[in-house]
Amino acid sequence: MGLNKFEELNSVQIDALGEIGSIGTSHAATSLSSLLGSRVTIPLPEVKILDFNKAVEELGGFETISTGIISLLSGQINGMMLALFELEAINLLLHRMMGKTVKDYSELTEIESSAIIEVGNILISAFVNALSNLTDVKITPSVPQIAIDMQGAMITVPMAAYGNQSDYIMLLGGTFLMDDKEIPCKLLLAPDIKSLNYLLYRLGIGE
Amino acid sequence: MMERQNVGISDMKLARTKGTLVTYALGSCVGICLWDPLLKIGALVHIMLPINMETNRTSQFKYADSGIRLTINKMELMGAKRARIVAKIAGGAKMFNVPGNSSLGNIGQRNIESVHQVLRLEGICLIKEDVGGSAARTLFFDVATGEGTVKIYGNVERKL
Structure with missing residues (x-):
């Protein structure tokens, strides 16, 4: 059997997913630390089961312009990972990696965009590897793709993909802290419902 | 005083x-403006997926059909006449250029096609559209004039 909708998750399952999230995000934070040369942490990754409109609002609003990097997961887990960087986070990364900053996304050159995709790729891979090792499932992330646009439209990508199954979406992720200051960057995992059931089964808390 | 109503995802608002x-932020979603010019009854629907195949059909506005x-039914209850209703649509973009994944990549396109088909079946005339591409759109619909405005990041506003 298993779950049919994300909103059927019980508190034990939510806790366990939060634990997975915290291991995944801490791996991602460690790789970000070595890139930036500063200590980066994700204090409390959260498991959120939200309706579509709430999810967009919680993540910073419909029209906020962000850089989104998406990777599709396949293998034993199907889903998507989305990394969202606001301009401040982009500048922090560019400053550390290339010694420059931009005032606007339109100033980003191709090399700088690829550098940002690479950062997204590193975060996503670190998370996915941790998840894969922990649950002993095979997950293959696709080549990441970038978009710079209204955040609301990017967050609806996983919603539209899995929206047929539920009016809610499960988001697992958090916000990075560097030297106790928040970096406006989020890392999110959105699995489809079948994969979520499989994940719970591997963790021994499926139904 | 201009009254403004926000239409969320899988949502619909009416005004007279x-x-x-x-x-x-319409990405692959499509916003459909429906308007009866005589009575100035207007509606904006924000759909996310092409066809309703849900068993319980809890959120009707999530789907184009x-x-x-x-x-249209709700507009008719307010007195609008189907023969007069015209439509303008915007959205259906492809936000990420994801390779080799047809089902995900095409959601926007499938939404547009489904909207076209449903409008045709319902006998509603589609008078203008701003669809496809890879950019998100914010859509304003003025019920007094039937005019739409599409806002795209880094671009000038476009009339719809």
Whole structure:
């Protein structure tokens, strides 16, 4: 059997997913630390089961312009990972990696965009590897793709993909802290419902 | 005083005579403006998926087919006449250029096609559209004039 909708998750399952999230995000934070040369942490990754409109609002609003990097997961887990960087986070990364900053996304050159995709790729891979090792499932992330646009439209990508199954979406992720200051960057995992059931089964808390 | 109503995802708002209906950040979703020019009854639906195949059908406005049909019914209850209703649509973009994944990549396109088909089946005339591409759109719909405005990041506003 298993779950049919994300909103059927019980508190034990939510806790366990939060634990997975915290291991995944801490791996991602460690790789970000070595890139930036500063200590980066994700204090409390959260498991959120939200309706579509709430999810967009919680993540910073419909029209906020962000850089989104998406990777599709396949293998034993199907889903998507989305990394969202606001301009401040982009500048922090560019400053550390290339010694420059931009005032606007339109100033980003191709090399700088690829550098940002690479950062997204590193975060996503670190998370996915941790998840894969922990649950002993095979997950293959696709080549990441970038978009710079209204955040609301990017967050609806996983919603539209899995929206047929539920009016809610499960988001697992958090916000990075560097030297106790928040970096406006989020890392999110959105699995489809079948994969979520499989994940719970591997963790021994499926139904 | 301009009255403005926000239309969320899988949502619909109606207005009569005056007011602006707005829906933010349409990606692969499609916003459908329906308007009876005589009575100035206008509606804006924000659909996310092409066809309603859900068993319980809890959120009709999530889908192009059930969303458009329900909206037309509600407009008719307010006195609008189907033969007069015209439509303008915006959205259906492809946000990420994801390779080799047809089902995900094409959601926007499938939404556009489904909206076209449902409008045709319902006998509603589609008078203008701003669809496809890879950019998100915010859509404003002025119920008094039937005019739409599309806002795209880094671009000038476009009339719809």
